[in-house]
Amino acid sequence: MSQEESSLLSRLSDAVLAMDEAETVRLAQELLVQRIDPGRGIEAGLVDGMRRAGDLFEREEYFIPELLICSDAMYAGLRVLQPHLPSGAAERKKGIVVIGVVEGDTHDIGKNLVRIMLETAGFEVVDLGRDVPPATFVERAESAGAHIIGLSTLMTTTMGAMSEVIRRLDERQARSRIKVMVGGGPVSQQFANRIGADGYAANASGAVAVATRLRQAPAESRVP
């Protein structure tokens, strides 16, 4: 890697971290002009910047507004670089995750953060949005060949729908293929254990750790 290339990549990463969407787009275009591999631009530039933003989030230096603005910059850069990826480029997929809010209002910010951080970590995410019925989670997970279903809720009254998803997977004997992770305001580790979910995450970076663990140990037995 030339010095120019590494300098451009680190500036791209910095632009994402600095929440500077215009600069991110400008640098991504410059990268194309310089004929630098767009795949490297994505990994060592955009995603690297977003990962650093995630680190700052975890250290409580960045909060949700900052993370959202960084992700806008990252996605804007992706829109520039992705069309230039050679077809058949090596997939960076760590797994497919279907996520959605069981029942909630538009304050599904947590779910959006989970999507952003999972995508940053290399997962393909199918986002079903909010007010998703249990049957839809299962159908969409099967049709997408998903490895994980991520369920979130904001309403305590609808937490039963989470166990319903698990019951339906059980019925289809799909639990070894499709893992279930849960999160959201009223949900806790205790609750996850109670309904037999494979994992619980309190926040977006936790969700990445749980999804990674579930992919690494697919045969691991779940907490009773």
Add this chain to the structure above:
Amino acid sequence: MNPLAPRERLLGVLGKKLVDRPPVICTGGMMNAAIVEVMQKTGLTLPEAHFSGAKMAALAEAVSEHTGFENIGVPFCMTVEAELFGSRIDHGTLACEPKIQTEAFTSLTKVKISPGAARAGRAVVVAEAVDRLSRKRPDFPVVATLTGPVSVAASIVDPVTFLKELRTRREDAHRVLGEVTAVLAEYAGALVAAGATVIAVGDPTSTVEILGPQLFQEYAVRYLNDLIGAIHALAAPVIVHICGRLGNGTRLLPGLISDAISVDAMVSLKRLKADAPALVTMGNLSTYLLQWGPPDKIAERAVELVRDGVNIIAPACGLSTSTTLASITAMTRAVKEGPS
């Protein structure tokens, strides 16, 4: 000391006076106790009670009677305000609380607020309920709950855009929050005029966890204090509920000028008291424990909160509507009986 009437006790605590024991209350709004069991027992049901002052008052009184909470709390949701500003609301069902369906605006830059907003819609219904309750039950504190400025703003503008624009469109953010706060202050004024004893403000979007300490200070503390100041000018006390983890935002709480601060279950009120002894604290019995825990554990935890010197005992957050009366009365009875 003779046992105090519930109204005197709550006002006493909020006025930093010595009282016989902490009151046990549930404010209403996002933290209301209109559980399915009470509605089934009494036939007073949601969603109907969201739209009629008489029905809202009747259900609120029944909730207080059956649960043993020492206040009467209205309304039963946190969407009244967003609806005033034009957001579309799904009013829910008997078991499921109302929620925002579509925000009125796509961006802070587009927000236009009509000056008469506070005197319309369900604001009038809530004021009518307060009026009925304060006449009928002079011995009981009528707590009217508002949604705080940041949460209202995040319910009238798409919340993801809103959160970003708190950083990228500071001028617009301050303009909108100022205007929203003015409408909320007018609404609070109508509630106090109708006889509300206490105004509670729940501001679930405005947490240190979501905003971080800097934006929490810049927006949440500033506009909450503007609102509280306006209510204080009417000689009514104010309770503020802050959701979520506080982390190093704990130091910002004493900056709030409310008469009491309520926090979520994960915050140690014992430590908060130690850090800021002057704060009047409220909370924070886990709603998870209330929903799932055995009554004896619930009672134990309630007594522990009393022992820790918490000034007002209350659920830590929004109650699940499937919580049972047996669980809630275990909590209220334990506080009334006190540590043995």
